[in-house]
Amino acid sequence: MSREARAALLFLSPALLVLAIFFFVPVLAGFALSVTDFDLYSIGDVHNLRFIALENYVTLLRSNVFWTAFLNTLYFAVAGGPLTVAASLAAALLVNAKAARWKPFFRTVYFAPVVTTLVAVAIVFRFLYHPRFGMINRVLESIGLHGVDWLSDPLLAMPAIILVAVWKNFGYNMIIFIAGLQSIPDELYEAARIDGAGEWKQFRHVTLPMLGPTFLFVGIVTAIGYLQLFAEPYVMTHGGPLNRTLSAVMLMYQQGFKFFRMGYAAAVAFLLFLTIAAATALQMRLQERR
Template sequence: MAQTEKVQKTVAAFRVNAKKNIVTPKTAPYFFIGPALLLLVVFTVYPVISSLILSFQEVRGVEKTFVGFANYSRLFHDPIFYKSLLNTFEILIVQVPIMLFLSLLIAVGLHSSMVKAKAFFRISFFMPAITALVAASIVFMILLDEHFGLVNYFLSFFGVKPVHWLTSPFWAKASVILVMTWRWTGYNMVIFLAGLQNIPSELYEAASIDGAGKVKQFFMITIPQLKPVFIFTVVMSTIGTLQLFDEPFILTQGGPNSATMTITLYLYETGFKFFDFGYASAIAYVLVVITAVISWIQMKLVGE
């Protein structure tokens, strides 16, 4: 009996203390999400708002002067901005279709029951996506060296003269596209492979009974069933290419003659090389608008 009274007193005391305590069943969830929310505000929301305000200012040292839309007006009269934007779109138009075509082709091949050691090939194709880009770019710089590169050495056996891979405007852009395709084809291959594995096998069996061949099955079943995957890969690849920075920065530094200067590389140089942070912020927000508009158009074109 005494033990029961002791337990009741303990429970009553706990309830009294719980009322005084800030952490209650109703407030507990907010304490759990609080740290993540704080990090989101500090490292995402605040920089976004601060950058937007900065795009309307001119920064000289530690002094900031409000200049209205002067940075945006200057941007639309900047030939280097248009050049970098054109370079970005040229790379986007060429590289993304080639990469996605190769990704789909490899995914279909690895999905086939005729291929053995699938795990080995999947890992091999995916490895470039997790390889340190700086190390990979240095390797490509060695391979594509005009005088001592292995690629030109190999081409010389076929009577091909040395190609100016990193010093010619055309070939420098082609080199950037090559490295991007090498890096991201395996990544998209895994996404396509996941989509292929989710297509019901009954569809192919029914098509085979109706006399449809492999090619017809591919275009009438595989492609339509992969529509959501196509939408995702196209949109994400487009966004990634519009933000292209690493490859041209390491391989060509935007040269020669700004032939590989992308919009994000120009943004970086404006902000961290010339310390024109107000103008760089304006470039960033124009890029955000361009990315949003293109993504919206792509979604509309595919009927989503």
């Protein structure tokens, strides 16, 4: 082994050991766990553990609560994801506009929610959504609309949580969109103008196509993050009302760490992983098509 290779081994060991022992092995073990009936009795004595092949998966796919959690999670990602990306792009276009002043100030303001603690802001929004004293209903009432009971209404609880996620996350993608916008050469816009393209046409035929790779990156990162929904419903609704905001990760948490049905919970986690992989692959496919 060369001197450099020996040095490399030394330099890599700490990080790779941590990742191997505390990430890669647990991930593989997670799959193994999902084909066992690991529960409270197995924690007491491992001999109680049985291999049950795909039984957990079969049970899951037949249970209503799993489908509820799974579809809620998809709802959150499919509605919240594009909404967040749209808000991010709008913010990026505003902040990046040639005529805009105080750009760094607005960029900082729009980005601030990203660095805040999710649990803390979820608590803030819990009170902002309060039917009687919450500021959101106060604003609605002041413009003549009726206030609603956001977090207790089965139809409104998830949209309310989606709005929190949009508020919290749009600044992150905005920064990436700004970088994307700034990398578009000015000549393209000039050429479009010479061809008589107005602002909308320039946006439609220059900006949007040139942002393709940015959309892909932002779309994938947002989807991965959103499919892991947990803290917002945990703090704001406990998964209610009527399980309408119960997410896949919440179901995994409850089953695995409250009831210690770890084999069953591991199957939930693995199905979530498959969903995330599929969402990533799908977006890459769509991008290639274009």
